[in-house]
Amino acid sequence: MKELIALAVAAVSMAASLSAQAAPETYVIDGAHTYARFAYSHFGYSTQESRFDTTKGKITLDRAAKTGSVDVTIDTKSVNTGSDLFNTHIQGADFLDTGKYPTITYKSTKFNFNGDTLASVDGNLTIKGVTKPVKLEVTSFKCMPHPMAKKDACGANATATIKRTEFNAGKYAPNVSDDVKLTFAIEAIKE
Incomplete structure (x- = not known):
């Protein structure tokens, strides 16, 4: 009888441990290490690259279940082109x-994994009140203990290409390219 009770206690303890490992974890975006960038062809002369300096949001991740969500808000007034006049x-x-x-927002609808690696994120991008589905291709993804924050952290790089005319921002298209490449460098610290 004692062995049966010990086995039951061990099974409950193991199940609790496994469910704790599979629980979703929430990470807060580190604004000092997160940038939304955009690039486009300027009359074919050059590729212009700019960024937004203020990005906030949260990422929820359940690596065991291979699910997650991202909710990001970008301050449009923080646009940084390198020129005050052009800003x-x-x-x-x-x-x-x-x-x-x-603001510009991105809210995910699905995380897509390739094995244990986050490969892409489906979601909705809203610019100027227009919302369109946009898939972010994840080019790198890593979670580990942060050596300075002493908490777990995750980071990723992701890209997508949109047409700015679809978001009512198409002045001078196609001479100034309609295609805009978005690049996100994101770091987030566990709550």
């Missing part, structure tokens, strides 16, 4: 219209 220009109504639309 003002791109914040205007022809492009981001930051007075009316102060």
Whole structure:
């Protein structure tokens, strides 16, 4: 009888341990190491690259179940083109219209894994009040203890290409490319 009770206690303990490992974990985006970048062809002369300096949000990840979610908000007024004049220009109504639309959001609908590796994220991107499905291709993904924060952390790089005309930001297209490559460098610290 004692062996049966010990076996039952061990089984309950093991099940509790396994379910704790499979529980979703929430990570808060580290704004000092997270940047949303965009690049486009400028009249075919060159590829212009710019970024947003302020990104906030949370990532929930259950690696055992291979599920997760991401909810990100980008401050459109934090656009950084490298030129104060162009920052003002791109914040205007022809492009981001930051007075009316102060944020860009991305909300995931599904995490896609290839084995144990996060391969892509399906979700909805909202720019200027227009929401479109956008798949982010994940080019790198890593979770480990953060050596300075002394907490678990995850980081990823992801890319997608959108057409800016689909988001009512198509001034000068196609001379200034309609295709815009989005690149995200994200780091997040466990809550």
